[in-house]
Amino acid sequence: MDQISLFEREMPQPLAARLRPQNLEDYVGQTHLLGKGKVLRRLIEGDQISSMIFWGPPGVGKTTLARIIANQTKSSFIDFSAVTSGIKEIRTVMEQAEKNRQYGIRTILFVDEIHRFNKAQQDAFLPFVEKGSIVLIGATTENPSFEINSALLSRCKVFVLQALTTEDLQGLLARALKDSRGFGNQKIVIPEQMLQMIAEFANGDARNALSTLEMVVLNGELNEEGVITVTQETLEQCTSRKSLLYDKKGEEHYNLISALHKSMRNSDPDAAVYWLARMLEAGEDPLYVARRVVRFASEDVGLADPQALQIAVAAYQACHFLGMPECNVHLSQAVIYVALAPKSNAMEVAYNEAKADAIEHLAEPVPLVIRNGVTSLMRDLEYGKGYQYAHDTEEKVTNMQCLPDALLDREYYRPAGMGREAQLKERLQEIKAWKKSHSAK
Helix, strand or coil, rough: CCCCCCCCCCCCCCCHCCCCCCCCCCCCCHHHCCCCCCHHHHHHHHHCCCEEECCCCCCCCCCHHHHHHHHHHHCEEEEEECCCCCCHHHHHHHHHHHHHCCCCCCEEEECCCCHCCHHHEEEEEEHHHCCCCEEEEEHHHHHHHHHHHHHHCCCCEEEEECCCHHHHHHHHHHHHHHHCCCCCCEEEECHHHHHHHHHHHHCCHHHHHHHHHHHHHHCCECCCCCCEEECCCHHHHHCCCCCCCCCCCCCCHHHHHHHHHHHHHHHCCHHHHHHHHHHHHCCCHHHHHHHHHHHHHHHHHHHCCCCCHHHHHHHHHHHHHCCCCHHHHHHHHHHHHHHCCCCCCHHHHHHHHHHHHHCCCCCCCCCHHHCCCCCCHHHHHCCCHHHHCCCHCCCCCCCCCCHHHHHHCCCCCCCCCCHHHHHHHHHHHEEEEHHHHHCCC
C-alpha cells in the first residue's frame, strides 16, 4: 500500500491566493485605469492590448491584473520571474510563445520585477515583442524610466498603479469574511474598528491586509460553538503593534505629527525621535513623515543651515527606495539633524508676505528694464532698455530696480541671524548699503 508523504498532501493556499479576483468586476482599486470608460478597461474589453509596464508599490494587484487580462482576452498566460530566470529560460519561453503564435494563440508573458533583469536579458525580449510573438506585461516597483531599457520601454505603454486606499482594503477584508473562498463558511467575530486597523496597518498593500486578517483569524479564540473571536490582544500580537495602531485620518494622527514638528522646532532631538518612533511603529506611512521633515527643513531651518534640506530630501528618497522598517534609521538621522540645526523661519515669513502683496497687486507691470526684449517691436517699446548685467560690474551687483513701482523698497527676506544666516544677513546688509550709496540722485 502506497503511503502519501507529507510533501504530497495538498497544502491549503493562502487567503490572498484563494481570493485572487478572476475578472474586472471583482478587482479592487485602480479606478483611474479600470473605471467605466477608462483607457485600460477599454483596451481590455476591446481585446486591443499591447505590451505594457505596470508600475506601482507591492500588493496593489499587478500580477492579478495581468492574469485577468489573459483570461478576458483568451490568451495563454506565462508567469515569469526576473529573480529566478536568465537568458536560457527566456529563450525556452519564447520558443513556446512562437509555437503558440503558429497555432493562432496569443501569449501574454508576465514578467514580475522586470527591473531586476539586466540590459542583455531585457534586450532578449525585443525581437519577440516587435514581431508579436508575445504581449509583454512587466511589473515593477521602480521607476521604469531608470530601470527599463529605452528600446524596450519605447515599445510598452506604462500604466501607474496606485496604493489601495484604506476604504478599498476594508471592503476587501469584509468580502474575505463573507466569501466562501475565504472565511464565509465560518463564524468570525471581529469588530469593524479592527478591520480598519488592519487596513491602516497594510498601508495600501492588499496581500499584506489579507495575510494579516488570516493570521488574526487563525489565532483567534475558538469557543465550543465553533465561533472564532478576534480580540485586540490577538491583533496586537499578530501585527507586533500595541495599542499604537491608530486612524491615520483621525485626531491622534494629527496630534502625533504636531508633536514631532514642535519637538523639532524646539530643538529637542530626544522628543522628536520618540514621536517619530510612535508614528512609524503605529504603521504610519514613512513617506508622509519624510514629506513633513522636508517641509520643516525650509520652514523652520531654512538658510540658517542649507544642508538641512539636502538631508531631508535624501531621507525621503531613502524611504522611497527601502520602505519600512529599513528606512527608520534614515528618518531618525533627518529628524535629529533638523532638530539640532539652527532655526530660522525667514523663508516662510518672506513667502507669506510676498504672497499677500502678489495677491493684492496682481496687475503690477514688470519694470521695463528687466523685461526681455526679444523682438524689434519689444525693443521699440523699450523692453530691457537700461538693463545692467551684474556680472559686468566689479561688485557683481547693480542699483537696478527689480520690484514694481507700487512695491518699491519692500523687504520680504529678513535673515534671523542664526547659523549660516548670520553670514547671509551681513551680506544682505552690505548689498543694501551699496545700493543706497549708488542710488540715482
